[in-house]
Amino acid sequence: MSRRKNLLLCFDAFGTLIKPNQPVLKQYATVAEQCGLGVLSISQLQASFKAAYKAESKANPNFGKATGLGAEKWWGSIITKTFSPFIDDDKKKALPFLTKKLLYRFSSSEGYDLAVSDLGSRLKRIKERGEQQGRQTIVGVITNSDDRIPGILTSLGGMDISGFRYGQEGSRDVRKYDIDFHCMSYDVGFTKPSNVIFDAGMAMGLELVDKGREGEEWTKVYVGDEVRNDVLGASDAGWHSVLVLNEKENGVGLDGVGDRIPEGLLDLGDQEVFLVNGIVRRMKASSLKQVLEWFEK
Incomplete structure (x- = not known):
């Protein structure tokens, strides 16, 4: 198997990382x-x-x-x-x-739960696994949202959250954090599925690259729960994309997409195909937990 590229792993916020604890x-x-x-x-x-x-x-x-x-x-x-x-x-x-x-x-843990209760420890393992394999892993949030997201994630506990936001100063030490940056439409001025917000997220990720690794290749993966904004938006911007099928949406939500998703979305599978050869752009997973487990391998 070929050496893995460095990994920029980014997530949508609402509906993917966090969800209302009641409607x-x-x-x-x-x-x-x-x-x-x-x-x-x-x-x-x-x-x-x-x-x-x-x-x-x-x-x-x-x-x-x-x-x-x-x-x-x-x-x-x-x-x-x-x-x-x-x-x-x-x-x-x-x-x-x-x-x-x-x-x-709705700015705190009173209104939300994490989609995966042990999200922080899982993100730590993904980063540690990357180091063991000789690659750097940077984790970010790219979301259509106002500026509440960093505070909400911090209030939910169990995670080290960087304050680095698009257009603002923040810590560049990715080894301190489980989530390294936040790229919110409130700061960028453009919303998904625009390429602009995904390009902004990529630029933020590259600001955090370790010294000496600036010229290395990166695999960009975006995880979200909406077909148009997350799967198609990220894929059209040159990212791999993973659709998280929440329970209520499992098996639905693809109407009207047409042939833009060839043969539907492929299940998370072969690491070589997905991360090394870069053949598959659009994937699906039954839950966020499945996505995190896959990247922990």
């Missing part, structure tokens, strides 16, 4: 009831949230960064617009408290 709008309804705003159903909140999100995205693109509003005020506006139709005037004084509680919840 988001169920959490909205629960917190609203705790704040004394009465019992609201998910169906009531769904249309209101969708309309608020659409309006705020149009008025203040990129989670509010494009107009200087910022992500926190952007989400605060969405929360207020979502609940206002269902709240009597005498209860609207509770909206600021509700907003504060929801902003905290």
Whole structure:
């Protein structure tokens, strides 16, 4: 078997590395009831949230960064617009408290779980395995998100998370961290499936290359849970891509893709084909755990 190339292994965030510990709008309804705003159903909140999100995205693109509003005020506006139709005037004084509680919840472990509970230790083993095989492994996050991701991952515990973000300073010592950098659309200004955000992630990874390895070849692998944004976006940008089939999406989600995925997605399999010869661009896995186990080999 040929010597493995160095590995740049990047992940989507929401739906791949982290997931809500309950459906988001169920959490909205629960917190609203705790704040004394009465019992609201998910169906009531769904249309209101969708309309608020659409309006705020149009008025203040990129989670509010494009107009200087910022992500926190952007989400605060969405929360207020979502609940206002269902709240009597005498209860609207509770909206600021509700907003504060929801902003905290969805910026921390209150709202999310890791998709794999021992993610940190598994990423450590992947890096250690790479060193044993004489190659460097850099792990990053490339995601369509505002700037909450590093804080959420840190709050979930069990991992060493670098603060290195696109366009900002941060530690370049990859041996300190399980996740070495964060490339978020909030910072880049472009969203997946644009090549721009994947190219930005690649550039960040190369900034972390060990001295003396700058000219070596790299295999770029992106792992996500959406066909268009993650599989096709990464593949079109020159990456290998792995689709994680979450339980509710297992066997679905490929409609409309057509022949852009030849014979569907191939299962994770032969290491030589995937990592050395670079023949297969698009793969699938039953879970994030399966992906991590494969790279630990």
